[in-house]
Amino acid sequence: MKLQISFDGLDIDQNLHIARQVAQYADIIEIGTLPLFKHGICVVERFREAFPKAVIFADTKIVDRGRDTVSIFAQAGADWVSVMAGTSREVIHGVCSKAHDLGKKVSMDLLDAGTPGQEALEAKSLGVDVLLFHKPHESDPNLSFLEEWEMVRGNTTLPIYASAAVDRNTINHIVAVKPDGIVIGRAITESNDPATEAEFFYRILKGITL
Numbered sequence: 636m637k638l639q640i641s642f643d644g645l646d647i648d649q650n651l652h653i654a655r656q657v658a659q660y661a662d663i664i665e666i667g668t669l670p671l672f673k674h675g676i677c678v679v680e681r682f683r684e685a686f687p688k689a690v691i692f693a694d695t696k697i698v699d700r701g702r703d704t705v706s707i708f709a710q711a712g713a714d715w716v717s718v719m720a721g722t723s724r725e726v727i728h729g730v731c732s733k734a735h736d737l738g739k740k741v742s743m744d745l746l747d748a749g750t751p752g753q754e755a756l757e758a759k760s761l762g763v764d765v766l767l768f769h770k771p772h773e774s775d776p777n778l779s780f781l782e783e784w785e786m787v788r789g790n791t792t793l794p795i796y797a798s799a800a801v802d803r804n805t806i807n808h809i810v811a812v813k814p815d816g817i818v819i820g821r822a823i824t825e826s827n828d829p830a831t832e833a834e835f836f837y838r839i840l841k842g843i844t845l
Contacts, residue, residue: 636810636813636814636815636816636817636840636841636842637662637663637796637815637816637817637840638660638661638662638663638816638817638819638833638836638837638840639661639662639663639664639665639692639796639816639817639818639819640654640657640660640661640663640664640665640818640819640820640823640824640833641665641667641694641798641818641819641820641824642654642664642665642666642667642670642820642824643667643668643669643670643820643821643824644669644670644824645669645670645673647670647674647677647678647681650666650670650678650682650824651681651682651685653823653824653829654682654685654686655685656829656830656833657823657824657829657830657833658686658689660830660833660834660836660837661689661833662690662816663689663690663691663692663715663816664682664686664689664690664691664692665691665692665693665694665818665820666678666679666682666691666692666693666694666713667694667820668694668695668696671693671694671695676707676708676710676711679691679693679708679711679712679713680711680712682712683711683712683713684712690714690715691712691713691714691715692713692714692715692716692717692742693708693711693713693715693716693717694717695708695716695717695718696717696718696719696744697716697717697718697719697722697726697730698718698719698721698722698726699722699726701718701722701726701727701729701730701733702729702730702732702733704716704730705730705733705734705737705739706733706737709734709737709739713739714739714740715739715740715741715742715764715765716730716734716739716741716742717741717742717743717744717767718730718731718741718742718743718744718763719743719744719746719747720743720744720745720746720747720748720751720754720758721746721747721748721749724757724761727743727758727761727762727763728761728762731761731762731763731764732762734762735762740764740765741762741763741764741765742763742764742765742766742767742796743758743761743763743765743766743767744767744769745766745767745768745769745787746767746769746770751768751783751786751787752783752786752787752789752790753790755786755787755788755790755791755793756790756791758791758793759791759792759793763793764793764794765793765794765795765796765815765816766787766791766793766794766795766796767795767796767798767818768783768784768787768795768796768797768798768814769797769798769799769818770798770799784797784812788812794815794816795814795815795816796814796815796816796817796818797809797812797814797816797817797818798817798818798819798820801817801818801819801822801836802822803822803835806836806839807839810839810840817836817840819836822836823836
């Protein structure tokens with residue numbers, strides 16, 4: 636089970652400061668949508684420079700102009716981009732085709748999926764590499780959204796990453812549904828000791844005795 640650590644702060648230097656403390660525990664380093672909105676490709680370039688060997692995920696949430704967007708972020712140093720399940724099949728396929736031509740990968744975000752099970756069923760044929768299963772940050776901070784997990788899991792052989800209100804109290808509930816990876820942001824990046832928190836979650840996901 637992989638650990639994807641998400642950096643959503645607006646200050647690039649602060650994000651990098653925290654990332655240097657936790658990078659050894661991250662299978663994937665995610666640059667969140669807010670810093671991408673504020674800084675554009677600059678934040679991707681800075682992370683690539685700081686972590687030349689890391690897998691960097693740019694949470695682009697593409698809905699249109701997919702091929703061009705992939706090219707821009709791939710050139711900046713991103714290894715992964717995200718596309719929204721609710722956009723057209725043509726956009727999703729275009730994003731995946733361009734990403735694969737460039738040696739990159741695509742995560743399809745099920746957040747806006749009208750029928751998550753159906754979108755999951757079609758994803759592989761469109762070229763998607765990974766599915767992201769989560770809920771809006773503004774929604775009720777509970778795990779009720781996991782009730783739809785089996786609908787998605789039963790309709791695809793693709794890896795599924797889960798993103799939720801992860802903390803020390805909820806992590807075991809999320810691990811129990813056996814995602815292929817878990818995305819964790821604030822529980823690590825906003826803690827008083829990011830390295831300790833990252834190691835804690837890393838050990839759980841890797842099955843390492845605490």
